[in-house]
Amino acid sequence: MKTLITSLLALWPLGVMAQEKPKIDLSIDFASAYVWRGEQVGTACVQPEVTVSYKGFYLSAWGSTGFNSEEPKEIDLTLGYETGGFSVSVADYWTAGDIGYFHYGATNTLHTFEAQVGYDFGMLALNWFTNIAGYDGVNAKGNRAYSSYVSLEVPFTLAGLECVAKLGAVPYATDYYYDGVNGFAISDVGLEVEKEILVTDRFSLPLFARVGWNPATEGAYFACGLSF
Incomplete structure (x- = not known):
């Protein structure tokens, strides 16, 4: 993990030279x-995100919290680089639990560090994710x-709606x-489907809906909301 982070930081000055000022984006779902x-x-939740980027490089903080104390509370930090269709990143996922945030021991942490590499071909995007440190599962042998997780996304437009078809898989045994x-x-x-609902000449509601099926668990899900 240290080698990957060091490589990303070594490339950072190249992005700074290409863009004089950083860009800050804020969104909330x-x-x-x-x-x-x-x-x-x-269940129902609020998910804010703030991203600071130079040309190609970015550092983001994303969170999720529900509307009652029983819901999971999560904070994710991601350092990444994008050029053309290629992307690479390292993320730190943390979900609140019995162990505090600043615990990083091999057997005493709720942080999961994940590396990602992918390529967006335009007509489809392919990404591979692997847990490289922190909290992780074990395989059938207990090791x-x-x-890891691999995803394939295909964007398209249908009846004026922006859509993305998604296919995800776990490539090998893990709990x-x-x-x-x-x-x-x-x-x-x-x-996933997105649509802008026009309210006035100057204001619209950015709606989204997600529906899917999980063959691994024989489960299904449906979610909708607003994205600003």
Whole structure:
């Protein structure tokens, strides 16, 4: 993990030279359910995100919290680089629990560090994710699984709606996802739709809906909300 982070930081000055000032983006989603990689992990929630970027480089903070104390509370930090269709990043996922935030021990942490590499071909985007440190699952032999996830997304327009068809899979055995998979498992077959609902000449509501099926768990999900 240190080698990958060091490589990203070494490339940072190149991005700074190409763009004099950083760009800051702020967004917030209000969703009826928190769905992640084919599984509903929470109900109605608020999910804000702030991203600071130079040309190609970015550092983002994303969070999720529900409307009652029983819902999961999550903070994710991501350092990444994008050029053309290529992207690479390292993320720190943390979900609140019995262990505090500043615990990073190999067997005493709620942080999961994940590396991502992908390419967006325009007509489709392919991404691979692997847990490289922190909290992770184990495989059938009880060894650290370095749990991975692969996703394929195909954007298209239908009847004036912006749509994305999604296919996700867990490539090998781990108990990190879905209470355990024994090998390759398709885990998300879904569709996301976005539409701007015009309210006045100057104001519209950015709506989204997500529906999907998880063959690995034989479950299904549906979520909708607003994205600002």
